[in-house]
Amino acid sequence: MADNPVPSLGGRTPIQVADTPCMDALAKKGEVGWVRTVPVEVPPGSDTAILSIFGADPKVCYTGRSPLEAAGSGISLAPGDVSYRCNMVTYEDVEKPFLEKKIVSHNAGSIEGEESIAIINALFSHPEFAPLAEQAGLQIYPSPSFRHIGVQKGASIQGLVAPPPHDHLGEVIGPLMPTGCENAAVLRKLMEKAHEILDHHPLNEARRKMGKRPANGIWFWAEGTAVGLDSFVEKYQKKGVVISAVPLCHGIARLAGLDIKLVEGATGELDTNYQGKVDAAVEALLNGCDFAAVHIEAPDECTHNGDTEGKIEAIRRLDHLVVCPLTEAMERAGLPYRMLILSDHKTLTSNRGHDGDPVPFLLYQSGVDTGAGLPYDEVSGEQGRLIEDGTRLMSILFQMDGE
Numbered sequence: 001m002a003d004n005p006v007p008s009l010g011g012r013t014p015i016q017v018a019d020t021p022c023m024d025a026l027a028k029k030g031e032v033g034w035v036r037t038v039p040v041e042v043p044p045g046s047d048t049a050i051l052s053i054f055g056a057d058p059k060v061c062y063t064g065r066s067p068l069e070a071a072g073s074g075i076s077l078a079p080g081d082v083s084y085r086c087n088m089v090t091y092e093d094v095e096k097p098f099l100e101k102k103i104v105s106h107n108a109g110s111i112e113g114e115e116s117i118a119i120i121n122a123l124f125s126h127p128e129f130a131p132l133a134e135q136a137g138l139q140i141y142p143s144p145s146f147r148h149i150g151v152q153k154g155a156s157i158q159g160l161v162a163p164p165p166h167d168h169l170g171e172v173i174g175p176l177m178p179t180g181c182e183n184a185a186v187l188r189k190l191m192e193k194a195h196e197i198l199d200h201h202p203l204n205e206a207r208r209k210m211g212k213r214p215a216n217g218i219w220f221w222a223e224g225t226a227v228g229l230d231s232f233v234e235k236y237q238k239k240g241v242v243i244s245a246v247p248l249c250h251g252i253a254r255l256a257g258l259d260i261k262l263v264e265g266a267t268g269e270l271d272t273n274y275q276g277k278v279d280a281a282v283e284a285l286l287n288g289c290d291f292a293a294v295h296i297e298a299p300d301e302c303t304h305n306g307d308t309e310g311k312i313e314a315i316r317r318l319d320h321l322v323v324c325p326l327t328e329a330m331e332r333a334g335l336p337y338r339m340l341i342l343s344d345h346k347t348l349t350s351n352r353g354h355d356g357d358p359v360p361f362l363l364y365q366s367g368v369d370t371g372a373g374l375p376y377d378e379v380s381g382e383q384g385r386l387i388e389d390g391t392r393l394m395s396i397l398f399q400m401d402g403e
Ligand SMILES: [Zn+2]
Pocket: 046, 166, 300, 301, 304, 347, 354
């Protein structure tokens, strides 16, 4: 959600442009500040940022993104196992050698779950691909989105460089292929073979005919080994649920000992089931949970897709379809509450990639009017206090931090 000023928006940020009366009303009575969720020298991403937000220091516990997602999907990694994210991606439709093609979508045009599973299964059962995967010790765990997980047995990722595809959209892929260790060559071979098999696969020709982007490649990244997190419940003495569409949040929740509530129709895209997420949060809060975390992915996805209008609409929906009804439900229930609103990290319209600069947060306590009077956006955030260590956020929310 957070961004830098965008020239085509008259130098304003998407949060400033979006219609957000509910967040602004809370901000005016609460506190707006900024917080560094991604420690300096740590790669900016939802993985590192959300670990911080949940009070786990990514400098200490981060081994890579995919082990967190694997945990979210119920896959447990054995010692010696390496996991990767295996995205369905789109390479440009041109007659060129593989390595000279550009990557045009990190999510194969936001491919739908079942279609994505069909394509990844077709690939991994293909007579030319299956033996290569087996030789590599690689097993695929399909996920109902573009975010499949690969687990490789007895492989080393020491020195491996495998860039995130969403940070390189529109770039030629040759220099982006995995490098840095022997195993990288194995991954490169699998990626090239996958393109060869998938480019003109009937499922992709059907997608092209429907005007959709073909899922004509796979992309390994986010490598990591097994990970453990401290118990959130023990640390904060708070019981809570996490409501999200994405395996990463499920994994962090599960590893921290928090409950997960799955919501039908939660897609991680603009069309997600906002109402279902709010209902799940309210139900948890009215039935003994101390807190509920609701994660909305759409503003980030829209930014990666270069869809600025979509990003603004996603922020508007967050306000109208999440913050408004949540606030109303809490007021109706007559329970005192605190609400913390923030984005995990900036995703920049300028380059469609992540950024690790501090993000604005909004903290509101029911029944309290601080008289701050500022709307919720990056400019207000920078006028407020800076929380340099994002792992303090939960303590601040729960008033355990001398607050
Ligand atoms: Zn992102």
